[in-house]
Amino acid sequence: MAADTQVQQDERVRAESFATKLMKKPELGAIGxxxxxxxxxxxxxxxxxxxxSGIMNFMTPAAQLGILGIAAAMLMIGGEFDLxxxxxVAFAGMVFGVFTVNLGLPxxxxxxxxxxxxxxxxxxxxxxxxxxxxxxxxxxLAGLFILRGASLVGLKIFTGGSTQLxxxxxxxxxxxxxxxxxGEAFGGLFTWLASMGLVETFKNGTPKVxxxxxxxxxxxxxxxxxxxxxxxxxxxxxxxxxxxxxxxAKNSGVPVRKVKISLFMLTACxxxxxxxxxxxxxxxxxxxxxxxxxxxxxITAVIGGCLLTGGYGSAIGAFFxxxxxxxxxxxxxxxxxxxxxxxxxxxGMLLLAVVFNNVIRKRVTGER
Amino acid sequence: MSADSKFHHGDVPADAKPIIHMEEIKKNFxxxxxxxxxxxxxxxxxxxxxxxxxxxxxxxxIKTMSGVHxxxxxxxxxxxxxxxFDSPREAMEAxxxxxxxxxxxxxxxxxxxxxxxxxxxxxxxxxxxxxxLDRANEITMEEMRKMGINLRAPDQAVGTLxxxxxxxxxxxxxxxxxxxxxxLDEPTSALGVRQTSNVLSTIDRVRKQGVGVVFxxxxxxxxxxxxxxxxxxxxxxxxxxxxxxEIEASELQDLMAGGQELAxxxxxxxxxx
Numbered sequence: 001m002a003a004d005t006q007v008q009q010d011e012r013v014r015a016e017s018f019a020t021k022l023m024k025k026p027e028l029g030a031i032g033x034x035x036x037x038x039x040x041x042x043x044x045x046x047x048x049x050x051x052x053s054g055i056m057n058f059m060t061p062a063a064q065l066g067i068l069g070i071a072a073a074m075l076m077i078g079g080e081f082d083l084x085x086x087x088x089v090a091f092a093g094m095v096f097g098v099f100t101v102n103l104g105l106p107x108x109x110x111x112x113x114x115x116x117x118x119x120x121x122x123x124x125x126x127x128x129x130x131x132x133x134x135x136x137x138x139x140x141l142a143g144l145f146i147l148r149g150a151s152l153v154g155l156k157i158f159t160g161g162s163t164q165l166x167x168x169x170x171x172x173x174x175x176x177x178x179x180x181x182x183g184e185a186f187g188g189l190f191t192w193l194a195s196m197g198l199v200e201t202f203k204n205g206t207p208k209v210x211x212x213x214x215x216x217x218x219x220x221x222x223x224x225x226x227x228x229x230x231x232x233x234x235x236x237x238x239x240x241x242x243x244x245x246x247x248x249a250k251n252s253g254v255p256v257r258k259v260k261i262s263l264f265m266l267t268a269c270x271x272x273x274x275x276x277x278x279x280x281x282x283x284x285x286x287x288x289x290x291x292x293x294x295x296x297x298x299i300t301a302v303i304g305g306c307l308l309t310g311g312y313g314s315a316i317g318a319f320f321x322x323x324x325x326x327x328x329x330x331x332x333x334x335x336x337x338x339x340x341x342x343x344x345x346x347x348g349m350l351l352l353a354v355v356f357n358n359v360i361r362k363r364v365t366g367e368r
Numbered sequence: 369m370s371a372d373s374k375f376h377h378g379d380v381p382a383d384a385k386p387i388i389h390m391e392e393i394k395k396n397f398x399x400x401x402x403x404x405x406x407x408x409x410x411x412x413x414x415x416x417x418x419x420x421x422x423x424x425x426x427x428x429x430i431k432t433m434s435g436v437h438x439x440x441x442x443x444x445x446x447x448x449x450x451x452x453f454d455s456p457r458e459a460m461e462a463x464x465x466x467x468x469x470x471x472x473x474x475x476x477x478x479x480x481x482x483x484x485x486x487x488x489x490x491x492x493x494x495x496x497x498x499x500x501l502d503r504a505n506e507i508t509m510e511e512m513r514k515m516g517i518n519l520r521a522p523d524q525a526v527g528t529l530x531x532x533x534x535x536x537x538x539x540x541x542x543x544x545x546x547x548x549x550x551x552l553d554e555p556t557s558a559l560g561v562r563q564t565s566n567v568l569s570t571i572d573r574v575r576k577q578g579v580g581v582v583f584x585x586x587x588x589x590x591x592x593x594x595x596x597x598x599x600x601x602x603x604x605x606x607x608x609x610x611x612x613x614e615i616e617a618s619e620l621q622d623l624m625a626g627g628q629e630l631a632x633x634x635x636x637x638x639x640x641x
């Protein structure tokens with residue numbers, strides 16, 4: 001069959017060069033960005049940045065943001081925004097704290113309940129957007145304030161006046177589920193590597209990096225699963241179709257409502273996961289958790305190649321977008337630059353990504 | 369007049385049973401009478417053209433046929449039995465496919481992804497159930513080739529196709545998913561000469577496969593090129609049905625405009641209509 005199609009090529013359509021094919025991959029910009037940022041820090045930063053412990057250092061915040069960014073990217077491909085995810089991190093953190101500390105529930109109950117709580121709020125967000133037909137931007141902007149306020153008020157109620165809820169570490173200590181959501185994985189492997197002299201160790205022989213922080217593993221796993229869903233399942237096709245033109249999708253039999261509500265639930269659950277991981281890690285939760293994360297997640301998605309209009313983007317792109325983010329935030333501390341350059345860099349990167357994506361979209365659709 | 373032409377090959381057997389028969393369809397929107405007793409049928413392998421000027425009721429009529437509207441009165445027979453479709457989906461499942469002017473295509477997505485949108489073939493089971501892209505690509509290439517279009521690649525975005533090619537993708541998709549009746553809403557209205565001829569030959573191909581085609585148009589020449597029968601709609605009523613070879617373009621044109629009006633028009637336009 002392949003040979004057959006070769007013969008019947010339309011002479012008016014020029015064969016695509018490898019470069020053009022590459023250009024059509026939505027994640028191209030983000031991968032290029034990672035290379036550029038890496039080069040930049042190779043020249044300017046202290047060499048400690050690219051040691052194993054340095055890499056773990058910037059990958060941890062990248063992973064926490066990336067989990068949100070990938071979910072935000074999927075929602076954006078589906079044609080909607082969720083500005084409430086940052087506040088959702090604080091809110092889910094509070095809910096989780098109350099479940100574990102105040103109610104003393106084991107993680108096996110507390111985690112699913114927190115997730116269900118978040119998913120419920122996500123579903124409400126989605127339903128409001130679909131019922132009213134208002135832009136999700138404005139509906140979830142309301143959610144941003146409501147959830148942030150609810151976290152503040154709620155924390156004061158549950159702690160008797162404080163905006164910080166302590167004691168999570170004691171509450172989850174020894175819980176069999178805790179290692180999946182906190183600490184480092186593959187500790188044994190790293191100890192073994194240290195004993196073989198393959199990784200850096202402290203003077204007493206313990207490895208400098210005790211293991212891979214679990215959030216990095218979650219981050220990688222979520223990126224892989226999201227990419228698989230988007231590119232290789234009917235649901236993925238529905239997400240692209242819904243974001244591309246929800247009316248056309250509906251007419252072709254795509255369950256547009258279900259797709260959108262599920263995506264809102266997904267972003268809320270991603271926020272809850274980040275909340276659970278960071279709260280266990282810190283041992284406490286406070287109302288400022290996840291502050292501004294909604295914008296950072298959207299920036300991650302856009303750097304990853306998502307179009308603001310929906311219907312185009314990639315989870316792998318958001319994965320690399322988050323890594324760029326982590327490298328820059330942490331990387332600047334290894335250089336002589338003032339750390340506050342970070343925000344300027346971020347804005348510049350966003351602008352560049354949007355312009356670049358726009359050009360790519362025109363290429364893909366053959367628009368002139 | 370010879371029945372065969374560039375876009376018309378072979379006749380429909382005279383005794384063929386209609387797939388869909390619409391009897392005395394009336395449709396009111398409040399106090400506006402959009403359809404006032406329209407009777408229309410399509411047999412397998414036939415291209416029945418529905419002609420009419422803007423506002424004649426063509427759109428209302430096809431929306432009634434495709435399940436978007438319910439008729440205020442009148443009956444719909446599908447393969448001989450009375451039917452009432454509650455939604456476009458039900459009509460689609462019965463085998464009535466409509467290609468509306470917006471085509472239900474997403475420019476940013478590939479031809480394959482558009483072709484199978486909402487009806488993706490899968491392989492594997494349970495959690496491993498996944499979109500069978502290889503098969504989908506193969507089918508898309510094959511179906512498009514049948515319609516006379518050679519895609520560069522099945523992952524080519526629909527946005528890069530021409531208007532005629534997009535129309536053909538939409539038609540091929542409907543036929544592949546088992547359409548018995550294919551309703552085409554002004555498929556040639558926005559196309560150039562060459563693309564129009566591609567779409568017309570696509571209609572001829574589809575017709576030969578035994579699908580009943582309802583071709584809505586206000587272009588008499590396009591209709592005459594492919595049609596087996598011609599029904600003219602004016603002010604919500606049918607002005608009669610003619611067979612291929614029994615009617616001339618000028619007569620159809622006259623009917624569409626409602627006879628006397630065109631006589632006046634022609635005077636003012638100097639015979640350019």
